[in-house]
Amino acid sequence: MLRLSLKMTGRDWRAGQLRFLLVALIVAVAALSAVGFFVDRLRAGLNRDAHQLLGADLVISADQPVNGAWRAEALKRGFLLADTVTFPSMAQAGEGEQSLSQLASIKAVSPGYPQRGKLKITTKPSEAQDAVGQPTSLVPAPGAVWVDAAILSSLKAKLGDTLTLGDKAFTVTQLIASEPDRGASFLNFAPRVMLPLSDLAATALVQNGSRVSYRLLLSAPPAKAAELAQYQAWLESQIKTQAIKGVRIESLESGSPQMQSTLDRADRFLSLVGLLSAMLAAVAVAMAARRFMLRHLDACAMLRCLGLTQNQVTAMYVIEFLLVGLAGSVVGVAVGFGGHLVLLELLGKLVQSDLPPVSMLPALQGVATGMLLLLGFALPPILQLRNVPHNRVIRREQEPPQALALATYGLGIAAFVVLLLWQAGDVKLALLTAAGFLGGFALFGLAGWLGIRSLKTLRGAFNHQGWRFAVTSLQRRPGATVIQVVSLALGLMALLLLTVVRGDLMVAWRNATPPDAPNRFMINILPEQKDPIAARLAQAGVANAPLYPMIRGRLVAVNGNVITESTYEDDRAKGLADREFNLSTMAAMQEENRLVAGKWFSNAAGAPAEASVEEGIAKTLKLKLGDKLRFDIAGQPVEAAITSLRKLEWGSMRVNFFVIINPAAMADTPQTWITAFHLPPAQADLGNALLRDYPNLTVVDVGGVLKQIQGVLDQVVTAVEFLFAFTLASGLLVLYAALMGSQDERTREAGLLRALGATRRQLAQAQLIEFSLVGALAGLLAATGAAAMGWALATYQFKFAWSFAPGVWAFGLLAGALCAIAGGWLGLRNVLKHPPLQTLREG
Numbered sequence: 001m002l003r004l005s006l007k008m009t010g011r012d013w014r015a016g017q018l019r020f021l022l023v024a025l026i027v028a029v030a031a032l033s034a035v036g037f038f039v040d041r042l043r044a045g046l047n048r049d050a051h052q053l054l055g056a057d058l059v060i061s062a063d064q065p066v067n068g069a070w071r072a073e074a075l076k077r078g079f080l081l082a083d084t085v086t087f088p089s090m091a092q093a094g095e096g097e098q099s100l101s102q103l104a105s106i107k108a109v110s111p112g113y114p115q116r117g118k119l120k121i122t123t124k125p126s127e128a129q130d131a132v133g134q135p136t137s138l139v140p141a142p143g144a145v146w147v148d149a150a151i152l153s154s155l156k157a158k159l160g161d162t163l164t165l166g167d168k169a170f171t172v173t174q175l176i177a178s179e180p181d182r183g184a185s186f187l188n189f190a191p192r193v194m195l196p197l198s199d200l201a202a203t204a205l206v207q208n209g210s211r212v213s214y215r216l217l218l219s220a221p222p223a224k225a226a227e228l229a230q231y232q233a234w235l236e237s238q239i240k241t242q243a244i245k246g247v248r249i250e251s252l253e254s255g256s257p258q259m260q261s262t263l264d265r266a267d268r269f270l271s272l273v274g275l276l277s278a279m280l281a282a283v284a285v286a287m288a289a290r291r292f293m294l295r296h297l298d299a300c301a302m303l304r305c306l307g308l309t310q311n312q313v314t315a316m317y318v319i320e321f322l323l324v325g326l327a328g329s330v331v332g333v334a335v336g337f338g339g340h341l342v343l344l345e346l347l348g349k350l351v352q353s354d355l356p357p358v359s360m361l362p363a364l365q366g367v368a369t370g371m372l373l374l375l376g377f378a379l380p381p382i383l384q385l386r387n388v389p390h391n392r393v394i395r396r397e398q399e400p401p402q403a404l405a406l407a408t409y410g411l412g413i414a415a416f417v418v419l420l421l422w423q424a425g426d427v428k429l430a431l432l433t434a435a436g437f438l439g440g441f442a443l444f445g446l447a448g449w450l451g452i453r454s455l456k457t458l459r460g461a462f463n464h465q466g467w468r469f470a471v472t473s474l475q476r477r478p479g480a481t482v483i484q485v486v487s488l489a490l491g492l493m494a495l496l497l498l499t500v501v502r503g504d505l506m507v508a509w510r511n512a513t514p515p516d517a518p519n520r521f522m523i524n525i526l527p528e529q530k531d532p533i534a535a536r537l538a539q540a541g542v543a544n545a546p547l548y549p550m551i552r553g554r555l556v557a558v559n560g561n562v563i564t565e566s567t568y569e570d571d572r573a574k575g576l577a578d579r580e581f582n583l584s585t586m587a588a589m590q591e592e593n594r595l596v597a598g599k600w601f602s603n604a605a606g607a608p609a610e611a612s613v614e615e616g617i618a619k620t621l622k623l624k625l626g627d628k629l630r631f632d633i634a635g636q637p638v639e640a641a642i643t644s645l646r647k648l649e650w651g652s653m654r655v656n657f658f659v660i661i662n663p664a665a666m667a668d669t670p671q672t673w674i675t676a677f678h679l680p681p682a683q684a685d686l687g688n689a690l691l692r693d694y695p696n697l698t699v700v701d702v703g704g705v706l707k708q709i710q711g712v713l714d715q716v717v718t719a720v721e722f723l724f725a726f727t728l729a730s731g732l733l734v735l736y737a738a739l740m741g742s743q744d745e746r747t748r749e750a751g752l753l754r755a756l757g758a759t760r761r762q763l764a765q766a767q768l769i770e771f772s773l774v775g776a777l778a779g780l781l782a783a784t785g786a787a788a789m790g791w792a793l794a795t796y797q798f799k800f801a802w803s804f805a806p807g808v809w810a811f812g813l814l815a816g817a818l819c820a821i822a823g824g825w826l827g828l829r830n831v832l833k834h835p836p837l838q839t840l841r842e843g
Contacts, residue, residue, distance in 0.1 A: 005319035017295060018324050021288040021378070024733050025328030026335055028281035029370040031274040031726035033336025036362035038343045039270065044356040055114035055181030056082070056217035057228055059250040060235070063580055066216040067244075070235060074216075077231055078224045082112035083197055084181075087212040089205050089524075089698050090691050091147075091193050092164040093155035101691045102154045103700055104147075105190040106165065108200040109139045115219035117180030123159055125149040125175060133177025140196050145170040148191035163193065166203030166695045170195060181217075204696055208634060208670035210524060211552070211580075243562055245554050245578060245632075273723045276494070278369065279416060280487050280730035282377045287483075287737035289321075289378035293385055300388040310386040317382045321374060329370025333363045339722070346719040369419065376415025441486060444781055448485035451777045452478055465758075466765030473749075473770050484735045484820075485778045491731030492782035492816055494724040497789055500808045516544075517653040518676035520687060521700040523550070525673035529694055537677065540686050545677035546590075548655055551583040551669050553631035553638065558623065560630075573620050583631065584657040585666040592652045598625050598644030601662040609640035609665030614648050614658045629659070633669045640665055653702065728819070735774070735823040751835075771824035772817045779816020783809040 012018050060066050066083075074081060084107055091104040113119070120133035127133055128149040140146050145163055152158060152172070162169050176192055195203075206212055220228045232251060239247055300313055308316070337358065344355075421427065452474055459471045474481050525533055530547055537545045555577055556563060568574050587603050589595070589612070601610035611629055618624070623642060630639045640661050648656045655676045679686060687699045750763055787808050794802035 005316045009320045022328045024281045024284040026332040028278040029332025029366045030335035031277035033333045033366035034339030035270040035274045037340035040362045041355040058218040060216040061248045062214050063246040079218045082217040083110040084215045093157040100155045101688050103190050104193045107194045108197040110197040115217045120178035121174040122177045128175040128177045131178045144173040146174040146194045151191035166205040168202040277726035277730045282373045284733040284737040286377040289381040293381035300385045314386040325374035329367040333366040444486040448482045469766035470769035487731040487734035488778035489781040491728035493785040496786035516678045519702045520679045521676045523674045523698045530673050542677045547673045547675045549671040550674045552580045553583045553633040554580045556632045557630040585663045592649040593646045596647050603662045610643040610662045611640040612644040612660045615645045617658045732823045771820040775817035775820025776813050779812035783812030
């Protein structure tokens with residue numbers, strides 16, 4: 001039987017009946033394998049470099065200096081320690097009027113940093129850009145700093161120049177090529193400046209209210225390795241019993257929670273993008289297998305007449321399809337491997353360049369995916385072949401599908417669900433995704449069906465024979481036409497959303513931002529600097545630059561109930577409850593705020609402490625009017641009742657606060673001040689001048705930060721667009737499969753019409769019009785879906801006005817028509833070449 005199956009496989013391959021099935025499998029497997037290889041290498045790199053990514057065996061991270069008792073206990077147990085202190089601040093280079101400033105991520109390190117891994121330094125900017133340098137176990141010497149190459153180009157400085165941080169000047173002696181424990185937080189978008197911890201106090205940059213991250217790095221000598229887990233358990237019990245907030249423990253077992261969480265989300269999202277491509281390709285596989293079955297009915301009946309049993313016929317074709325499935329899966333894995341290299345290239349510096357080599361797991365998963373799709377979507381038509389009767393050789397009637405064959409279509413759905421659960425990794429997410437997929441298919445299918453029905457009324461709208469032929473052809477095969485429209489529309493919609501609509505969203509966001517919106521934020525203003533800075537801003541003609549007190553405080557209890565890690569289930573609520581709030585106090589409410597509940601406090605002498613809370617955070621933390629909030633502000637408890645809820649205008653780009661407490665209750669709390677203002681390009685030097693006179697200030701250029709974030713987003717979107725190209729390819733495959741499925745019928749129709757007097761030119765025009773209508777309808781649906789998603793994002797997520805741009809529909813119609821014409825030409829280019837007389841004889 002194997003020998004006969006091999007012969008049949010070779011025969012069908014030469015006849016061209018297996019090639020399309022092979023291509024569909026390759027696309028499905030390649031889409032998922034590209035993501036599989038990509039994420040697998042990132043995970044392998046994360047596991048391989050676990051020590052280096054932590055910079056230690058165990059890390060205690062806090063927003064206050066690490067408890068001295070914890071440090072003493074670690075030393076008592078014989079562990080090696082190192083400290084880092086990280087925060088954003090301004091770095092200055094140059095003298096007088098020629099000085100320049102740049103927001104930097106300042107990192108002060110103690111000797112012994114890092115405990116694990118190696119810091120790499122160089123003196124060549126080109127090597128620093130490529131993360132090539134000499135490993136070192138040293139830290140900057142007193143009075144010296146090591147920096148990222150990017151900050152030197154921004155400040156027009158070079159090695160050996162002076163860099164000023166706060167009240168102290170440093171000499172730039174080395175460039176940082178690689179920093180083992182540098183994470184992926186927002187702070188790290190700013191270039192690094194590394195200084196010795198012994199020089200930090202001299203800069204006077206860390207003040208009350210400064211947002212600082214303290215990290216204690218611990219490593220255990222080989223003889224003490226077993227005690228590390230005991231120390232971690234002791235530390236966790238200390239944190240729990242004392243209800244200490246703002247402390248995280250990172251170990252080799254847990255890894256970096258933020259990086260693991262980011263990688264998990266990226267894996268799920270990219271896998272679901274690949275799954276959409278695989279699902280459409282699976283539809284193409286099912287359609288190709290059905291065409292294969294229809295073309296083999298007569299051959300199967302002949303084999304039955306020659307003595308083959310039902311089981312032998314089934315075994316022969318199952319072996320043939322398994323061979324094709326194995327070949328398609330292997331080639332798809334190879335294409336996916338190439339695709340993951342493209343992803344790595346597109347994401348550039350966002351991922352490590354020295355990732356470990358690929359493992360066999362994604363390849364095995366890719367092959368398993370291909371075989372699963374083949375089993376679920378190609379088996380039902382094959383099972384129908386076993387029921388072909390002997391007398392079909394004489395009588396050309398086809399038996400209807402048997403119950404077993406119909407039941408196996410449920411196998412396809414089951415295969416899809418299994419694949420979805422596998423890729424999503426979460427039952428709830430898988431069910432929601434399945435519902436979204438099916439809902440999208442149903443909605444697009446209904447819209448496509450209504451569009452085809454509406455064409456019926458337009459059949460006589462044009463006095464053109466080709467138009468009438470095209471509309472009649474679409475009406476004759478509504479099911480196949482709807483499948484073509486939906487599949488092509490889904491692929492186009494994804495790409496339109498990432499290209500045209502993304503651009504429209506950016507334009508709408510810019511239009512929603514007032515032209516005089518603040519583009520500079522100034523923080524860390526000390527109380528004694530408040531009035532002089534306000535006077536300097538007014539003297540420079542800077543209008544509308546109010547200064548507000550900013551107070552760092554942690555929410556520790558609500559209505560007397562202490563907040564613990566189990567108080568909230570929502571991840572965002574947990575994050576908000578665990579971090580320090582930027583609180584403020586003021587007698588009058590900001591103009592951009594609007595009360596939605598309660599009333600603003602009076603601030604009369606002796607008035608109780610009252611709090612006004614932003615409505616969004618109140619909903620997230622399940623707060624309401626009358627609730628009593630207790631904050632820990634630098635060890636000082638402050639309790640205030642919620643008397644009002646506010647709605648904030650985040651799009652104004654002005655200073656906003658989640659919680660504002662009346663001034664009487666906050667009189668004795670440590671405060672710094674913050675302001676935001678609009679600085680025209682001609683006055684850009686004002687920020688540098690203020691920094692020269694007040695080195696402790698941090699001035700954030702909003703435009704520069706947004707430009708940097710936009711650059712990162714552009715890289716990510718380009719990578720996702722690459723994956724959605726597989727989705728569009730899958731949609732075209734479905735279109736091609738539907739056309740190939742009707743090729744024999746179309747050949748007979750064309751022969752009959754030509755025998756009745758229709759010219760080849762008329763039929764070619766009819767085909768062109770038909771494909772254009774299918775593509776235009778798909779493009780119309782894709783553009784509408786993409787625009788609707790853009791409107792929903794603008795209205796409900798980003799909260800700014802959205803205007804529908806006609807360009808997305810024009811682009812959708814054109815792209816859809818071109819894709820359909822290309823796919824139609826490939827599928828039916830030989831139909832009109834068939835001689836009419838031969839067609840009639842074969843019929």
